[in-house]
Every structure is written in structure tokens, then in C-alpha cells.
Amino acid sequence: MPLNVGIVGLPNVGKSTIFSALTSVQADAENYPFCTIDPNVGIVPVPDRRLEELAALIPTEKVISTTVEFVDIAGLVRGASNGEGRGNQFLAHIRETGIIAHVVRCFDNDDITHVDGSIDPARDIETIDIELALADLETVGRRRDRLEKELKSADKALLARARALAPVLATVADHLQEGRPARALDLSGEQWALLRDLHLLTAKPVLYVCNVDEAGLDGSSPYERIVREVAAGEGAEVVRICGQLEAEIALLESDEERAAFLEDAGLAEPGLAQLIRSGFAGLGLRTFFTAGPKEIRAWTFRAGATAPEAAGVIHTDFQKGFIRAETYHVDDLIALKTEQKVREAGKLRQEGKEYRVKDGDVIFFKFNN
């Protein structure tokens, strides 16, 4: 699965506004491995309070966040799956993302045109879902055509695979016909594996982004309520953002100005922070830390990774020569205040090759050169 978050939605709902706010947050720029790959792809630091808490307890020269990639995809219109509005090209961009951040317009403003003439989040979500499902139906249809030949193949391995795939594709097709996303299907791990190389759009996880106006920042928007109902039905997460306000916050020069602005808006942190964290977690990504006098740093690993795999994120040599991981959880340090006390409390563990790293582990890798 590609490890990026695709910003998807109808035209003019605020996708690019949110994207540019995401990529223009220049806070502590020199400390972030931050860059914009091209106008539509941005690498964004993942906000993590635990980094600051670590830095307050362990003296260090610099603090480095981990990052996640966002892609701004142009709006899909009804008929996109038939190529309407360069739909095929935009759908291809969605195919390359790991999770869909579906931006839904939840603000009234007569000056900003809505493609369908009114604000109606349930209809808007359905419009996008239908286009994605139609595109998937086409993908499944093409695969089934090829399958016809494979089912007559003399190649035993190919034949066995085709026989296993045929009923799964039939189930997926029926399901999509009813307008339901592939991710809602109850399939076994093996069945999902058979579908993997189809890269179905509706199999991707989704998180909904309610683009509200300032009045809606307190969660009172009736539009947001509708999005939450849809999301609850799918078990999807919802993030509330005021795109316009976030864009203004992102342009402020100093942390002090940002803090004052947030307080005025009644926000504990920018909505973008939640979007970034939800996107990161939704991709199946987790964070571990390294902490020393030179730097305190957050690193990304895939949920379920072993200690040597996590070591490999830092350097392949760490993975190859892995001996063990000395680790404690960041919460233990926050509670006990010093590494000495963490050690005395028996919270510092020696973990071997089989250890599965947990989100929030602070790790010192021991390795052979």
C-alpha cells in the first residue's frame, strides 16, 4: 500500500486550501525534514506532543519530527468514471494513495459555487462514492474478462489462482453494484490478498474531513452531523477543519501569533494537526523515538514491525547487525521524569529480534558494525 494520504472530494470544497495550509506550516522549518515534492505532493511533519515532552526531560540539541506525505487531487465530478472532467486521470491519482481524506463541504457561502448548486453532504459523499465504485466495477470487469482465459489455462498455478479469484470477484462485483464500497466486504485475509493487485479505490480506508466555517468550529454544524452519521455507518473517522482559518493560521510567522489566533478561535490546536495524525495512523503507521544529547527524533514504522525492522528505518546497518533494543515507553519517562528513575523502576527493557515495537517506544539499538 502506498504510504500517502490523498485529499479527495468534489470540486471547490476546499481541498487545495487545506493542502496548502498543510504544506505552508513553516514552524521550526530548519528542524523538519520538510519539503514539497511537486505542487500537488507535500511532505508534512507529524505533530506529536510527546516529542516536546521528551525534549523537556532529556537535554538535546535538536528535535526532529517524523513526516507523512499528502497529495492534493483535483475534484471529481459526476461521470468521472466515464472520463468526465479528466476523471480518469484523477481516479488514477487516487489509485496511488494509501488512504482517502474525503473533504466534504460543510459551509454555506453563496460566493463559492457548489457544483450541484446546494450544500448537501450526504449527496456529495454519495456522488464521490458512486464514481469510485463505478471505476472499481470497471476494474473488476476487466479482470473477470482476463480470468475467462486463465480458467482454461494449462498452467496449474495460474489455474488454481484463477479458480480462487473467480468467486471473490463475483462477490465484489455484486457488492459494488449495490453501490457499496469494497472495504465494507467481509473477506478473509487470503481473499484480500487475491484482490490486492487490483488496487480497488473503494478498498482504501477513508477518513472524512468536514470543511466547516468558523461558526461550525464548535461542532455545531448540522452538515457535520450528517457527515458523522455517514461515517459512523462505515466505522470511519471524522476530522473537523475550517480550511480558510487553517490557511490563515499557517501563514502566521511565530508560534506566539499562532497560539493567540488559536485561542481566539477556541481551538486547542490547529485542525490540521488532527488530520495529519489521523492520516498517519490510518495508513497503519506508528511512531518510535530515539533520544540522546544530539537529537530527539520521531521515526515512522509500520504497525506490527519487529525491533530489527524498526532499526532498519534508521539505517539498514542497524537492521543487519541488530543485537537488541533497549527500550522504555515514553509515558514511563513522562511519569518518572528521568531515565535513571525509569531504569530503577524496572521499566527499561532489553528486547530481542522477535519484539514487536509499540507506538511511543523510546529505543536505543545495539548493533554490530
Ligand SMILES: Nc1nc2c(ncn2[C@@H]2O[C@H](COP(=O)(O)OP(=O)(O)OP(=O)(O)O)[C@@H](O)[C@H]2O)c(=O)[nH]1
Ligand atoms: N468560506 C470558506 N471558503 C473556503 C473554505 N475553504 C475553501 N474555501 C474557498 O472555496 C474555494 C475553493 O477552494 P479550493 O481549496 O480551491 O477547492 P478545491 O476543493 O481544491 O477545488 P478543485 O481543486 O477545483 O477541486 C476558494 O475560493 C476557497 O477560498 C472555508 O473553509 N470557508
Ligand SMILES: [Mg+2]
Ligand atoms: Mg484544488
